[in-house]
């Protein structure tokens with residue numbers, strides 16, 4: 191037995207190195223180096239959500255955008271004096287500042303307990319789960335061990351994020367590039383059960399849909415009237431409305447019930463119900479919250495594996511908004 195010890199130890203060390211080397215994540219990545227990281231982040235998220243609910247959608251969407259643009263590497267958090275970092279791209283789709291603030295505050299709290307150990311990318315992944323739980327959505331285990339990226343460019347955003355006028359094929363193609371299935375895509379779209387959209391993102395559906403019809407015929411007519419009232423022509427561009435008109439502050443499966451009722455806000459939402467190729471999944475999630483909850487957690491874990499940085503591709507940033515050598 192005793193004779194095996196050194197071998198066992200070197201196997202363990204080797205495995206730890208391999209984990210980073212291969213970009214593999216694990217739930218207990220910080221169990222020896224920062225055992226309380228999850229409770230520290232949760233505390234910050236709780237406090238912040240208590241102050242403002244916007245923290246929930248803002249943090250969740252920030253995680254999605256970070257992962258889709260260059261992988262889950264916190265590159266979206268980098269600020270630049272020149273305005274050419276990832277977050278400065280026009281396609282950042284007006285990310286709300288409360289998501290950035292959540293990660294910055296959580297990082298500060300984590301650094302107090304375990305300086306220089308936990309990546310900003312991992313803190314964002316934990317916070318994205320915690321905001322969902324805080325809004326009474328499903329919990330799930332978060333995989334950890336990401337490094338923070340060394341590159342952040344506004345130009346790298348183009349074409350990486352889905353647009354609200356996408357059809358099912360376009361959505362599937364973009365999610366497939368990130369190793370996500372149609373079911374993952376439908377489950378993740380359920381994030382639109384919280385948060386806001388600016389009027390210009392769907393104005394075409396109520397004012398200029400087609401030559402024959404001003405209003406998108408797949409829109410519920412009473413909902414269309416409601417949208418026109420909230421978003422009149424030439425509305426102040428800063429006006430934003432709830433994406434889930436029924437339970438805007440609950441992370442529930444109402445998003446899918448809305449789709450069944452013609453109350454999906456974007457074309458990319460409603461198409462999940464109108465296209466027969468995805469309708470059965472929408473019906474399932476609308477009728478069985480447990481199915482949605484399970485699928486959402488599984489899809490978030492997969493989303494979190496997107497292009498994880500390892501070795502020389504990354505670092506543990508001291509300040510989430512700046513590279514260490516800047």
Ligand code: HEM
Nearest residue numbers: 247251254284286352353354378381385386387388391458
């Ligand atoms: C399926 C394709 C998707 C499209 C086309 C899409 C598009 C959009 C658009 C246009 C907005 C409104 C932005 C604004 O006007 O301020 C929005 C908001 C939002 N999206 Fe998505 N999105 C998609 C998927 C996702 C996914 C996968 C997540 C997260 C898992 C997500 C989370 C959110 C959240 C939480 C908001 C509200 C943000 C806030 O209130 O600050 N979206 N999305």
Ligand SMILES: *[C@@H]1O[C@H](CO)[C@@H](O)[C@H](O)[C@H]1NC(C)=O
Nearest residue numbers: 233234235236237238239240
């Ligand atoms: C947030 O608010 C809830 C409900 O009011 C309360 O139970 C909880 O202690 C608060 N948490 C923090 C960290 O402020």
Ligand SMILES: *[C@@H]1O[C@H](CO)[C@@H](O)[C@H](O)[C@H]1NC(C)=O
Nearest residue numbers: 277278279280282284285287
């Ligand atoms: C998003 O981009 C616009 C410019 O397109 C910029 O004015 C805005 O500050 C950016 N948002 C964030 C949160 O960085």
Ligand SMILES: *[C@@H]1O[C@H](CO)[C@@H](O)[C@H](O)[C@H]1NC(C)=O
Nearest residue numbers: 410411412413450451452453
């Ligand atoms: C429109 O929404 C109402 C509820 O507001 C619902 O009763 C009705 O069935 C919906 N119409 C369609 C065509 O889905």
Ligand SMILES: *[C@@H]1O[C@H](CO)[C@@H](O)[C@H](O)[C@H]1NC(C)=O
Nearest residue numbers: 261367368369495496497498
């Ligand atoms: C998708 O999975 C393959 C095989 O595991 C991997 O090589 C590739 O980098 C992944 N793509 C993304 C975007 O993470």
